[in-house]
Amino acid sequence: MSTSATDVVVTGLGATTPLGGDVDTTWNALLAGKSGVSRITDDWIKDYPAQLVARLATDPAEQIDRVRARRLDRSQQVAVIAAEEAWRDAGGADSGVDPLRVAVVIGTGIGGALTLLGQDDVLEEKGPRRVSPFTIPMLMPNGPAAAVGLAIGAKGGVHAPVSACASGAEAIRWGLDLLRFDRADIVLVGGTEACVHPLPMAGFAAMRAMSTRNDEPERASRPFDKARDGFVLGEGAACIVLERADAAKARGARVHARLVGAAGTADGYDLVAPHPEGEGAARAITAALRDAGLTPADIGHVNAHATSTPVGDTAEAAAIHSSLGEHVLVSATKSQTGHLLGAAGALESIFTILALREQIVPATANLENPDDDAAVQALDIVRHEPRRTTFSAAVNDSFGFGGHNIALVFTTA
């Protein structure tokens, strides 16, 4: 493949997730079929219909200095942990890049919910003078992007897309645009989320969006399966370093994969329900292919958004089927990680990149009886075991409450 000035490559990966405290541990646990889901045992959960969660495998306190952590919301702590791993992986500190040409784009779905709710407790119990002076910088949704910008010394711009569960993927799309428009030389992009707390849990449960398979935590997240009954809330962060291919080549950076296309659409249908035929999602995938200069036949694999909700998964199956056809291998990795909301698109992009690099497609756990839906039946959803195959291009799609649809296209290095 020839290299043009606007070709963009992936040179760094970082993550802390319910499957592991870094990328390698997470990826190996994914391929081994491990689950990050467990049942909450705290007292407050007993009246909740949905009691499952995918907690971080590694406590952030083990990875970040105590005094530094004090002034960072948990969503910021995990973003910084993932960003620093990605930056190390890319050799960012030794790249010689001008800090004025380094940009950061980190999305989050909810922002600093733990700080907001925790400080509200302080306010109620002790009054306004005992509210932490770090409350605002810890709860603002651009806080994770700002904390990451400080951590890597980025002065070329720090941005924070907020589009619910599409935020992480949207950040990657923004990063691609920044490089294509020559607004930066290196961009660190990603998503973060950490909102396991009684209120968000109650809110999602009230929407009837969460799995209530409380007695079988590891079997609860089951995208595309007939018996699926909702998602499992997860926490974590994932970050990716992007740069132009010519610059990466000039500095001898290792290239994991290429980011060749991206697109975003809006359903224009309902605030939370997906269009039943996945019309907006299909438009996003088709537009991303066009952006990449590829056709459906070029795509070998899709890492699906597939959250395990009854309506979401069939809408997405319809979208994949109508935009790409039946030849693609589909994986739904939330079956093992749970749903990381604003971090989901970034983490699943890392899985897509590693699948391309390693030429192995992850399995969809818990897919025992595929839904009777025609599109689900028609798709080749990988299950039981990861599948070794040869393919050169893959799609990661992400959707968010609000009707946001993002599709990203990656190819092998």
Add this chain to the structure above:
Amino acid sequence: MSREDIQTGLAEILEEVAGVTPADATPEKSFTDDLDVDSLSMVEIATAVEDKFGVAIPDDELANIKTVGDALNFIEKNQ
């Protein structure tokens, strides 16, 4: 409370809030210049001091507390 006890208690707060090594929390040290304590952390330290020593630190007084010694003097005088 003796000045020595106040010194020990203040050092504990500085370690907890700002990661200052207790041995470094000597009276002549400036919070901002020597101990790298920023303005938001100063607010947190003031709150912790109020709780620990039962003193009230009005904002205009807080602005005059530049060194560890200033803080010790304020607490000693107002406890």
